[in-house]
Amino acid sequence: MEDTPRRLQTRMGKLLGGQPAPAGLTLVTECPPFPQGGTEAIAQWLERNPDARMVVIDVFAKMRGPAPAGVSAYDADYVAVGYAKRLADHYGVAVVLVHHVRKAGAEDFLTEVSGTNGIAGAADATLVLKRARRQADGILHVTGRDVDEAEYALSFQAASGAWHLLDGPVTDHTVSDTRATILRYVRAHPGAKPKDMAGELPNVDLDTVRRTCNRMADAGQLTKDPGGRYYPDTDTRTQDAQEVSALSGCPGTASDLREHPGQSELELSGLSGADEAEGENE
Numbered sequence: 686m687e688d689t690p691r692r693l694q695t696r697m698g699k700l701l702g703g704q705p706a707p708a709g710l711t712l713v714t715e716c717p718p719f720p721q722g723g724t725e726a727i728a729q730w731l732e733r734n735p736d737a738r739m740v741v742i743d744v745f746a747k748m749r750g751p752a753p754a755g756v757s758a759y760d761a762d763y764v765a766v767g768y769a770k771r772l773a774d775h776y777g778v779a780v781v782l783v784h785h786v787r788k789a790g791a792e793d794f795l796t797e798v799s800g801t802n803g804i805a806g807a808a809d810a811t812l813v814l815k816r817a818r819r820q821a822d823g824i825l826h827v828t829g830r831d832v833d834e835a836e837y838a839l840s841f842q843a844a845s846g847a848w849h850l851l852d853g854p855v856t857d858h859t860v861s862d863t864r865a866t867i868l869r870y871v872r873a874h875p876g877a878k879p880k881d882m883a884g885e886l887p888n889v890d891l892d893t894v895r896r897t898c899n900r901m902a903d904a905g906q907l908t909k910d911p912g913g914r915y916y917p918d919t920d921t922r923t924q925d926a927q928e929v930s931a932l933s934g935c936p937g938t939a940s941d942l943r944e945h946p947g948q949s950e951l952e953l954s955g956l957s958g959a960d961e962a963e964g965e966n967e
Contacts, residue, residue, distance in 0.1 A: 688714065689714065693712055693714070700845065700846050700847065709737070711734070716748065719748050719749060719765065723748055731778065737776075738778055738779065741783065742769065742780065742782050744783050745766075746785070749768075752765075759803040759806075762801045763807045766808055767807050786813060786815070787799055795811060798811065808829070809830050810828070810830065810831065811827075812825060812826065814826075814839070822841040823839045823840075823841065825837045825838075836854075837851075863897055864897060866882075866885055866886055867885075867886075867897060867907075875916045876914040878914055878915070879894045879913075882894050902915070
């Protein structure tokens with residue numbers, strides 16, 4: 686909703702590496718807000734495309750429309766997201782709302798979502814992508830009704846314009862090189878002592894390894910036994926989330942959800958059909 690067709694075509698070419706776009710892809714650069722016909726427009730598109738599995742709205746602010754009169758900010762946010770949720774529930778598709786975060790950081794990533802808690806409260810799942818300061822380009826925070834709360838380290842590949850999942854837990858990518866090496870070694874060798882780890886850090890002296898291990902134990906990144914042996918901290922949520930949690934499955938077909946087609950005659954403007962897409966590429 687913030688880009689021109691030409692800019693979308695350029696970006697799509699970069700993402701696809703010159704390969705043709707999926708046949709089922711539809712791009713729209715104009716649509717009325719949800720309460721002013723946008724809901725009906727999307728519903729009619731879903732009726733015409735029964736195999737559609739996802740609708741991405743970028744950005745949410747362009748579609749939310751004015752707040753209802755006489756309601757609180759929380760209720761207004763909840764109602765705005767509710768339009769998308771009703772479409773998702775009725776048609777059995779994913780509706781992804783791209784939204785902004787606040788500039789100021791916070792301990793709870795949900796409070797960084799721009800607006801009130803009504804936005805996250807109405808959505809089935811909330812994903813917040815934050816830039817990290819050290820090795821990882823970003824940390825993806827995930828929570829929701831049907832997913833386990835988790836964090837994932839991501840790296841941005843400028844050449845393809847895509848984010849890639851990094852191996853290992855987030856802590857491996859948000860701590861210093863020395864701590865990351867110690868973490869990996871202790872996971873592979875539970876019960877290791879600092880002198881065992883020193884071989885993995887040829888440029889760090891043994892005293893520094895000992896001090897770093899002690900600080901990591903104080904920070905909860907490692908567990909130390911009375912004999913001076915170190916073990917990985919298996920109680921953190923990042924250790925329990927090695928794999929991306931799967932969203933609850935949607936039904937393979939949504940025919941039972943399509944018994945009541947949209948009644949409005951409003952059509953989406955600028956839908957890119959197959960013939961139009963070929964003309965654009967030429």
